[in-house]
C-alpha cells in the first residue's frame with residue numbers, strides 16, 4: 001500500500017506493508033491528514049452514492065460537467081427552488097435549464113401514481129365538465145360534486161339540487177372565474193400554501209376532499225377511457241415509457257345510471273393501454289396495484305385481498321399486486337390488518353405487496369412501525385419510506401432484499417413532512433446507494449405532471465452537488481429494474497431505455 005504524506009511542505013511517499021501500515025497510519029497519517037488518502041476516501045464515499053459506480057462515457061462526462069455548472073449557478077441564486085414550497089418554486093423550476101434537460105431525459109417508468117390524480121385538472125374542467133349531460137351541485141362545505149346523467153339526478157344526502165352545467169354557464173357572462181373556482185376544488189394549488197395549509201391535518205383534509213370532487217367526473221365510463229389515454233399522453237410527453245398505477249378500481253357508471261364492476265375497469269385499462277401502445281410503440285405498458293383504503297375493517301380488507309388474488313390470476317399482465325392507501329397517521333397500521341395481509345401466505349397463494357409505509361414524521365408511533373411490518377410482509381417496494389433512515393435495521397433489510405423505496409419529494413413537501421427539500425431524509429438513502437426510484441404520487445393535486453419536477457428536486461435539492469449524471473442514469477434505470485414487469489419484459493425495457501438514453505446524450509452534448 002502506498003500512502004503519500006505531506007510533511008513540512010514536501011510530499012513524501014511512504015510505502016507500507018501489512019502490519020507496518022497500521023504503524024504508519026497511526027503515527028504519521030493521523031498527525032496531518034494525507035491529501036491523497038483524503039482523495040481516496042472521498043472517492044470511496046462518492047462511489048457509494050446512487051450512480052456512484054456508473055462509469056460515464058466521454059460524452060456523458062461532458063454533459064455531466066455542464067449539468068454541474070448549471071447546478072452551481074442555481075445554488076447561488078437568491079431563491080433556490082428546492083428550498084421553497086413547490087407551488088412557489090414551480091415557475092422558477094420551469095425556467096431552469098436543468099429542468100429542460102430533465103424533461104428530455106428518458107426517465108423510465110413512473111411507479112407511484114394514484115389513478116384518481118393522474119391527469120391535470122385543467123383538462124378535467126375545460127374539457128370534461130363541458131361535455132353534455134354534466135351536472136354540478138354545490139355542497140354546504142363550499143365544495144362541489146359532479147355527475148353525468150340523461151335525466152335530472154336525484155338529490156343525495158350532501159347534494160340537494162343539481163344544475164346542468166351547460167345551462168348554468170349559458171347564464172354567466174364569462175365562465176372563466178367559475179371554471180377557475182372548479183379547478184381550485186380539484187387541486188391543492190394555492191398562491192400562499194403556508195397560510196392556506198398551516199398543518200398536516202388541514203392539507204390532508206383538502207387532499208381527501210379533492211378526491212371526492214374528481215370522482216364524479218372520472219368514474220363516468222366514457223370519461224375514464226379518455227382520462228387514462230390522456231394520462232398516458234402526459235407521461236409519454238415527459239419521456240416516461242411505463243406506468244404502475246395504484247387504483248381502487250372504482251365502480252364506473254353510464255349515462256343511464258347503469259354501473260360497471262372492477263373487472264370492467266381492469267379490462268378498460270388494458271384496452272386503453274393497448275391502443276396507446278399501438279399509437280406509441282415505445283411505451284411499455286400500464287400495470288395496476290390494486291388499493292383499498294386503510295380506514296376499512298379487517299374483514300373488508302380480507303375480502304379485498306381475496307379479490308385481488310383472483311384478479312391477479314385473471315389479469316396477470318395487468319395486475320401487479322396490492323396496497324393500502326390513505327393517510328397513514330390517521331388510518332390503521334399494517335399490523336392491525338395482519339390477519340388479512342397474511343391470508344395469501346397462509347393459503348399458499350401469491351399476492352405481491354407494494355405498501356405505502358413510513359409516510360410519517362411521527363417517530364416511534366404505531367404508524368412508524370409500518371416500514372418494518374411492510375418488510376416482514378415481503379413488500380416488493382416501499383411507498384415513500386420517508387421514515388426509513390430512522391430505522392437502521394429496516395433499512396438494512398430493505399437494502400439486502402432489494403426492496404426499492406419510491407421517493408416522491410414534492411408530495412412529501414406539499415403534505416408537510418419537510419419544507420426545505422435539502423433536508424429530506426432520503427439524502428441519506430441517495431448517498432448510500434439505497435435502491436430508490438422517483439415518482440410523483442398525485443400529479444393533478446400537486447401540479448407536478450410527469451416526473452421531471454420530482455427528478456429536479458431529487459437531483460438538485462436532495463442530492464445536492466454530489467448527485468451527477470450517473471445518479472440520474474441509475475435512478476431512471478432503477479424504475480425498470482424495480483418495476484413489477486416479468487424478467488423478460490424488464491430486459492427488453494432496459495434495452496429500449498438504453499437506446500433512448502444514448503440518443504438523449506448524443507443530442508444534448510455540445
Ligand SMILES: *[C@@H]1O[C@H](CO)[C@@H](O)[C@H](O)[C@H]1NC(C)=O
Nearest residue numbers: 126127128130226227229230
Ligand atoms: C376533449 O378531450 C378529448 C379526448 O382527449 C378530445 O378528443 C377532444 O377533442 C377534447 N375536446 C375539446 C373541446 O377540447
Ligand SMILES: *[C@@H]1O[C@H](CO)[C@@H](O)[C@H](O)[C@H]1NC(C)=O
Nearest residue numbers: 142143144178181182184185
Ligand atoms: C369550489 O367551487 C365552488 C363553486 O364555484 C366555489 O364556490 C368554491 O369556493 C370552490 N371551493 C374551493 C375550495 O375552491
Ligand SMILES: *[C@@H]1O[C@H](CO)[C@@H](O)[C@H](O)[C@H]1NC(C)=O
Nearest residue numbers: 341342344345346376377378
Ligand atoms: C415472506 O417470505 C418468506 C421467505 O420466502 C416466507 O417464508 C414467508 O412466508 C413470507 N411471508 C409472507 C407474509 O408472505
Ligand SMILES: [Zn+2]
Nearest residue numbers: 114356383441
Ligand atoms: Zn401514494
